Amino acid sequence: MTAAVEDYARRLDAGLKALPADERERIVLEIRGHLAERGEAGVAALGAPEALARTFLQDWRMTQALAQSNPAALLLTVLDRATRSFGAAVIGFASLSLYLFALAFALVVVLEFLTPDYVGLWLHPFEFGGVTEVPTRPEILGWKIIPLCAALAVACWALAGPVLRRGAVRLIKRPVFAK
Amino acid sequence: MDLGSWQTQLRKGAAELVVLALLGRKERYGLEILEGAGEAGELVTEGALYPLLTRLEREGKLASRWALDEGASHPRKYYRLTGEGERLLAEMRPVWSRFHAQVTTIVEREQ
Numbered sequence: 376m377t378a379a380v381e382d383y384a385r386r387l388d389a390g391l392k393a394l395p396a397d398e399r400e401r402i403v404l405e406i407r408g409h410l411a412e413r414g415e416a417g418v419a420a421l422g423a424p425e426a427l428a429r430t431f432l433q434d435w436r437m438t439q440a441l442a443q444s445n446p447a448a449l450l451l452t453v454l455d456r457a458t459r460s461f462g463a464a465v466i467g468f469a470s471l472s473l474y475l476f477a478l479a480f481a482l483v484v485v486l487e488f489l490t491p492d493y494v495g496l497w498l499h500p501f502e503f504g505g506v507t508e509v510p511t512r513p514e515i516l517g518w519k520i521i522p523l524c525a526a527l528a529v530a531c532w533a534l535a536g537p538v539l540r541r542g543a544v545r546l547i548k549r550p551v552f553a554k
Numbered sequence: 555m556d557l558g559s560w561q562t563q564l565r566k567g568a569a570e571l572v573v574l575a576l577l578g579r580k581e582r583y584g585l586e587i588l589e590g591a592g593e594a595g596e597l598v599t600e601g602a603l604y605p606l607l608t609r610l611e612r613e614g615k616l617a618s619r620w621a622l623d624e625g626a627s628h629p630r631k632y633y634r635l636t637g638e639g640e641r642l643l644a645e646m647r648p649v650w651s652r653f654h655a656q657v658t659t660i661v662e663r664e665q
Contacts, residue, residue, distance in 0.1 A: 401631075406604060408628035409584050413600075422601040430605045438612060547609065548570065 380410040380417075383424050390428025394435055402431060437547050446536060449543055450474070456546065466542030473535035479504070480528035487521050495520060565597055569606055571650055572597045574635065574643040577616065583630040607633060615639035 384407045391399040406427075410417045421427055433456050440449035450470060456463035486505045487494045495514035496503050502510060516523065576582060576590040584603060591598040598606070610616045617636050620629045635643065 402604070402608065404629065405584065405631045408626075408630055409600075409604070411628045412585055412626075417600065420600040427601055427604070430601070431608060434605055434609050435612075438609070 377415060379415050380407070383410060383418050383421070386424035387428050390425050391431060393432055398435070434547060437543050441540065441543055441547075446474075446539060449539055453539065453543055453546065460546065462542070463546055466539065466546065470535045470539035470542065473531045473538060477528045477531035477535065480524040480531065483524040484521050484528065487518075487524075491518075565599070566602075569598050569602060570610070571643075571646050573603070573606060573610070574615070574639060574646065577633055577635050578640065578643050581632045581634040583632045587633070610639070613638075615642055 384403055387406055388399065388403045391402060394402070406421070410421075413420070433452060436452040436455075437449065439445075440452055450467065453463050454467040454471070457467045483494060483504050490505075492509050493507070494505050496516045497506075497510045497512050497514055499512065572591050573587060576587050582590065584607065587607075588598060588600060588603060591603075607616065611618055611633070614636055615638055616633045618631050618633050620631055622629045
């Protein structure tokens with residue numbers, strides 16, 4: 376086996392450190408066998424070992440996060456893939472935006488309890504949520520901002536989960552080409 | 555339009571079906587799958603094949619066994635379809651045939 380093949384297997388193994396040992400060993404053994412038959416042409420065709428390792432890792436992390444119903448881990452995995460996939464960028468941006476909107480609406484609810492004068496809806500010009508200076512114009516919603524923002528926070532949070540999960544399932548079925 | 559990028563997108567969409575169809579005929583290891591896919595053009599690239607096989611095996615669509623064949627210096631991992639993989643292939647085939655027929659009808663009508 377040539378030094379190039381050995382170097383490839385070593386770098387692939389290093390890139391897969393986050394995987395369980397038995398899975399990592401099986402992958403490296405299979406790629407090593409592939410390169411033993413393909414030779415150095417296979418080294419070039421497989422692409423950089425770090426990129427190949429990253430594809431294995433992203434698929435594994437996404438599968439794990441989907442199985443564990445862990446939205447934070449799933450979102451991070453999708454965002455990690457966004458640098459190589461337009462679909463991942465769209466899904467990551469959409470679900471991250473929905474989670475951030477949910478948190479923002481929830482924050483408005485909390486602020487309405489703590490500093491009600493600084494929270495509300497004002498028109499001409501439009502201002503919604505928390506403000507640093509209380510406008511002189513009349514506030515429109517009053518206490519109704521609490522159920523409204525609570526409902527919007529729940530709706531955004533509830534929508535973000537399926538967007539992220541369905542998007543991740545679609546992404547995982549679309550291989551990233553290392554070459 | 556970048557034709558290379560478009561071709562890559564087409565290959566991405568077809569890679570899973572190509573691999574399942576090749577394994578639907580007989581058990582194969584990675585290089586044999588690539589050769590089978592290569593006979594009809596470069597339908598699956600080497601960098602995409604092994605993550606795809608790993609994912610399909612993890613999902614229960616494929617099963618595998620290791621074998622040290624005569625003359626081989628390294629063990630080979632042979633893949634075959636599971637019952638779930640066969641069902642998926644049976645579902646994907648007519649979808650692909652319909653899609654192929656629809657696109658062909660439109661493309662040839664425009665010529």
